[in-house]
Amino acid sequence: MHALMGIESDLGDWRRTHHTSQLSSSDDEVTLMGYIASIRDHGNIIFIMLADKDGEVQLVFKKHDGNERIFSLAKSLREHSSIAVKGRVKASKQAPMGIEVVPEELKVLSLAYSIPPFSVYSRTFPSIDVRLDLRAIDLRRYYMKSIFRLRHKVLKAIRGFLDTQGFMEVNTPKIISTASEGGASLFPVFYFDREAFLAQSPQLYKEQLVTAFEKVYEIAPIFRAEPSRTNRHLAEAISVDVEEAFVDYRDVMNLLESLVIHVIESLNSGAKEELQALKLSINTDRGFPRYTYTQIVDILRSNGYKIEWGDDFTNEHLQFLGDTIKGYYFIVDWPLRLRPFYTKNKDNDTSIAEAFDLMHGDLEISSGSTRINRKDILLERLKMQGLRTESFEYHLKVFDYGMPPHAGFGLGLERFLMAITGLDNIRDATFYPRDIDRLVP
Amino acid sequence: MHALMGIESDLGDWRRTHHTSQLSSSDDEVTLMGYIASIRDHGNIIFIMLADKDGEVQLVFKKHDGNERIFSLAKSLREHSSIAVKGRVKASKQAPMGIEVVPEELKVLSLAYSIPPFSVYSRTFPSIDVRLDLRAIDLRRYYMKSIFRLRHKVLKAIRGFLDTQGFMEVNTPKIISTASEGGASLFPVFYFDREAFLAQSPQLYKEQLVTAFEKVYEIAPIFRAEPSRTNRHLAEAISVDVEEAFVDYRDVMNLLESLVIHVIESLNSGAKEELQALKLSINTDRGFPRYTYTQIVDILRSNGYKIEWGDDFTNEHLQFLGDTIKGYYFIVDWPLRLRPFYTKNKDNDTSIAEAFDLMHGDLEISSGSTRINRKDILLERLKMQGLRTESFEYHLKVFDYGMPPHAGFGLGLERFLMAITGLDNIRDATFYPRDIDRLVP
Numbered sequence: 015m016h017a018l019m020g021i022e023s024d025l026g027d028w029r030r031t032h033h034t035s036q037l038s039s040s041d042d043e044v045t046l047m048g049y050i051a052s053i054r055d056h057g058n059i060i061f062i063m064l065a066d067k068d069g070e071v072q073l074v075f076k077k078h079d080g081n082e083r084i085f086s087l088a089k090s091l092r093e094h095s096s097i098a099v100k101g102r103v104k105a106s107k108q109a110p111m112g113i114e115v116v117p118e119e120l121k122v123l124s125l126a127y128s129i130p131p132f133s134v135y136s137r138t139f140p141s142i143d144v145r146l147d148l149r150a151i152d153l154r155r156y157y158m159k160s161i162f163r164l165r166h167k168v169l170k171a172i173r174g175f176l177d178t179q180g181f182m183e184v185n186t187p188k189i190i191s192t193a194s195e196g197g198a199s200l201f202p203v204f205y206f207d208r209e210a211f212l213a214q215s216p217q218l219y220k221e222q223l224v225t226a227f228e229k230v231y232e233i234a235p236i237f238r239a240e241p242s243r244t245n246r247h248l249a250e251a252i253s254v255d256v257e258e259a260f261v262d263y264r265d266v267m268n269l270l271e272s273l274v275i276h277v278i279e280s281l282n283s284g285a286k287e288e289l290q291a292l293k294l295s296i297n298t299d300r301g302f303p304r305y306t307y308t309q310i311v312d313i314l315r316s317n318g319y320k321i322e323w324g325d326d327f328t329n330e331h332l333q334f335l336g337d338t339i340k341g342y343y344f345i346v347d348w349p350l351r352l353r354p355f356y357t358k359n360k361d362n363d364t365s366i367a368e369a370f371d372l373m374h375g376d377l378e379i380s381s382g383s384t385r386i387n388r389k390d391i392l393l394e395r396l397k398m399q400g401l402r403t404e405s406f407e408y409h410l411k412v413f414d415y416g417m418p419p420h421a422g423f424g425l426g427l428e429r430f431l432m433a434i435t436g437l438d439n440i441r442d443a444t445f446y447p448r449d450i451d452r453l454v455p
Numbered sequence: 456m457h458a459l460m461g462i463e464s465d466l467g468d469w470r471r472t473h474h475t476s477q478l479s480s481s482d483d484e485v486t487l488m489g490y491i492a493s494i495r496d497h498g499n500i501i502f503i504m505l506a507d508k509d510g511e512v513q514l515v516f517k518k519h520d521g522n523e524r525i526f527s528l529a530k531s532l533r534e535h536s537s538i539a540v541k542g543r544v545k546a547s548k549q550a551p552m553g554i555e556v557v558p559e560e561l562k563v564l565s566l567a568y569s570i571p572p573f574s575v576y577s578r579t580f581p582s583i584d585v586r587l588d589l590r591a592i593d594l595r596r597y598y599m600k601s602i603f604r605l606r607h608k609v610l611k612a613i614r615g616f617l618d619t620q621g622f623m624e625v626n627t628p629k630i631i632s633t634a635s636e637g638g639a640s641l642f643p644v645f646y647f648d649r650e651a652f653l654a655q656s657p658q659l660y661k662e663q664l665v666t667a668f669e670k671v672y673e674i675a676p677i678f679r680a681e682p683s684r685t686n687r688h689l690a691e692a693i694s695v696d697v698e699e700a701f702v703d704y705r706d707v708m709n710l711l712e713s714l715v716i717h718v719i720e721s722l723n724s725g726a727k728e729e730l731q732a733l734k735l736s737i738n739t740d741r742g743f744p745r746y747t748y749t750q751i752v753d754i755l756r757s758n759g760y761k762i763e764w765g766d767d768f769t770n771e772h773l774q775f776l777g778d779t780i781k782g783y784y785f786i787v788d789w790p791l792r793l794r795p796f797y798t799k800n801k802d803n804d805t806s807i808a809e810a811f812d813l814m815h816g817d818l819e820i821s822s823g824s825t826r827i828n829r830k831d832i833l834l835e836r837l838k839m840q841g842l843r844t845e846s847f848e849y850h851l852k853v854f855d856y857g858m859p860p861h862a863g864f865g866l867g868l869e870r871f872l873m874a875i876t877g878l879d880n881i882r883d884a885t886f887y888p889r890d891i892d893r894l895v896p
Binding site (some may be wrong): 025026029030033047049050066067095096100123124125126127128130147148149150152153154158161162163165166169170173177180182183184185186187189190201202203204205206210212219220222223225226227228229234235236239241249250252259260261262275301363387388390408409411412413414415416417418419433438444445446448449450453454455 | 463465466470475488489490507508536540549558561564565566567568569570585590591592594595599600604605607610611614618620621623624625627629630631632633642643644645646647649651660663664666667668669670675676678680682690692693694700702703706711787802815828829830837842849851852853854855856857858859862885886888891894896
């Protein structure tokens with residue numbers, strides 16, 4: 015047992031009266047709670063920065079204030095301990111926020127028994143693995159806190175936009191019997207007495223759901239057993255999936271562009287504090303450039319890159335594109351054989367897909383297309399891609415009942431957050447990343 | 456190939472100008488799209504009800520209108536086919552909505568090759584298994600459509616409420632290395648070269664996340680390998696998980712009650728149409744009754760039921776309670792040994808947990824508690840429940856850094872929807888249910 019353990023108290027009937035962000039010098043008696051961001055001990059006076067959900071305030075403990083017990087309790091504390099204080103707010107020119115709080119009562123709710131290998135103020139820090147091993151505490155760093163507060167506002171803006179556009183939120187099963195995009199990259203699940211898989215996308219379900227609801231979206235985890243160790247792949251990620259009936263890929267490209275613009279405008283008006291904390295200035299013009307796949311191939315060739323029409327782009331290609339084309343842009347009209355079986359070809363060309371990627375620099379953040387809505391064509395494409403049509407029986411059945419024309423896209427939330435924040439490792443765009451090497455915490 | 460297949464057209468450049476719900480007799484030329492809800496063929500005149508996302512309108516095709524091609528095309532159609540029409544809106548006293556549309560052009564976008572074993576208008580229907588096998592089409596029934604439009608509004612109201620209360624949305628991993636509530640009921644996953652599991656709750660992660668963010672919520676799938684075949688269990692469900700620092704179970708009970716009230720008020724003001732379609736009138740008073748576990752045991756005993764203090768309630772007990780206590784009520788202060796290891800006991804009593812269930816009639820819709828925030832106590836409880844402490848190493852580590860007092864709850868979205876709508880089978884409160892017998896569609 016730690017020597018200090020006896021000084022911890024329960025919360026009891028204490029309740030916070032203010033968050034630190036709500037304090038002003040006109041407040042008198044306040045009850046604050048949070049964790050200790052820093053301590054400066056000057057012998058007879060101790061300054062403690064108390065941090066909570068969305069701010070911090072300086073607490074001042076003086077030895078000769080007539081409250082020796084509190085002073086010596088404060089003296090024994092370490093950074094990260096959770097405390098509660100009752101005290102008085104005082105204006106103070108020296109204090110970082112223009113006010114400070116002089117505690118009259120102090121409860122130590124939970125001691126820190128160790129000091130983590132990073133400060134809450136640091137933007138530079140040890141390796142990501144050291145931080146991820148102690149992720150909950152790493153998230154107390156103001157930089158990471160701002161990233162995830164921003165993430166919350168991105169999600170809220172996405173839902174707000176889709177709601178006003180008449181989309182309905184859906185949830186589709188994550189345990190499935192069949193791969194939606196071929197058999198690769200699936201995690202097997204032992205489902206009662208059967209083999210099942212984790213869904214790598216809600217693709218077939220969201221397509222089915224447009225038959226009744228026309229405009230649907232889902233924001234949910236997707237699972238990909240890709241054994242890659244890059245800074246832009248996760249084994250478990252959050253996908254913003256959108257599907258709409260009676261439109262084609264041009265319509266959903268416009269929708270996606272409006273969505274991105276709406277999110278950026280919402281952050282500029284409603285996340286000023288986070289953007290400032292992250293030293294970000296984000297602005298994007300409407301009218302994202304649209305290049306056809308063929309144009310991109312020509313650009314690459316004329317810059318000395320070797321690529322055949324029909325090849326997928328390599329990392330080297332993408333890097334060159336990212337250096338050449340700044341910001342958001344679409345690559346459209348892909349070779350059909352590079353896209354999944356449910357992708358519709360252009361009316362006048364069976365080798366070209368009505369498909370697009372939304373890029374930000376060298377990063378693909380979204381993929382979408384017009385989908386096939388005829389059973390005979392879908393069957394043909396399944397066979398062409400060497401997939402077992404029997405596995406898709408339950409999906410194909412829906413196409414017997416008037417499946418409307420439809421189109422949609424999937425937007426990778428973490429990648430979108432990378433595009434917005436400039437994070438260079440996707441692991442920091444999620445709370446607890448999963449990859450081939452990491453299953454804990 | 457079906458004889459009619461040749462009559463199908465692509466969407467091309469046609470785009471909808473109005474949803475049926477937006478039509479008024481002042482509209483002139485309109486383009487509508489949707490599926491055929493019903494057809495009445497009177498020989499020289501055909502009435503087709505065209506259904507879309509949120510309404511329907513009558514189309515009138517007359518043989519002697521000078522457009523024989525359209526008339527004979529209409530004649531060949533079946534219910535559920537997806538069509539697009541360009542036509543003129545006409546006031547009509549006979550038409551169900553007071554208006555009808557006289558098509559001047561007609562595109563058959565997708566034929567129905569079969570007629571499903573239920574009508575879109577039916578509230579009564581074949582067995583749930585017949586419907587689930589054809590779920591996408593079952594969801595075209597107006598009853599089911601209203602259920603899921605209501606579900607969308609429930610989710611929106613929940614998020615709106617939690618946002619205004621200062622909660623931050625989080626996502627926690629669904630592939631985990633350790634059971635959060637003991638080892639039972641887990642689906643194993645083959646994770647690269649390791650064994651992993653699907654998360655049966657975000658419990659430990661949401662607890663960790665209050666160290667940095669204080670107030671967090673997650674709305675996401677949970678997975679339980681319970682081999683039960685009841686009408687109130689799913690193998691995959693959506694859980695609304697809420698966790699808050701610096702409060703106890705009394706606070707989160709109040710929060711949960713306010714959340715339920717807010718959702719019901721939001722539906723009454725913003726989902727009138729759906730409530731009417733479902734013939735629902737939902738009203739709930741503030742101040743949900745709170746019974747202690749011990750009081751409930753006494754009630755049961757005085758009504759002739761056999762139960763020992765410390766036993767969990769059986770289905771028979773819950774049924775009696777549901778018949779006796781109407782609406783929402785809490786059962787609080789449970790025997791500690793009936794609750795998971797992370798549950799805090801009451802200060803003055805080591806046998807009683809600071810824990811609650813929110814009930815609606817005989818249905819448990821939420822569980823919550825004050826959590827343990829001290830490492831030594833948590834270790835003791837893990838051992839008491841026979842769990843391997845090494846498996847929780849990554850979680851216990853967080854408790855070395857000033858884990859604040861905290862409390863929270865999980866609310867089952869599908870069960871909440873059952874409470875609101877009166878659905879008696881949880882499978883109809885989700886799009887594609889998963890249970891021991893069902894993995895498709």
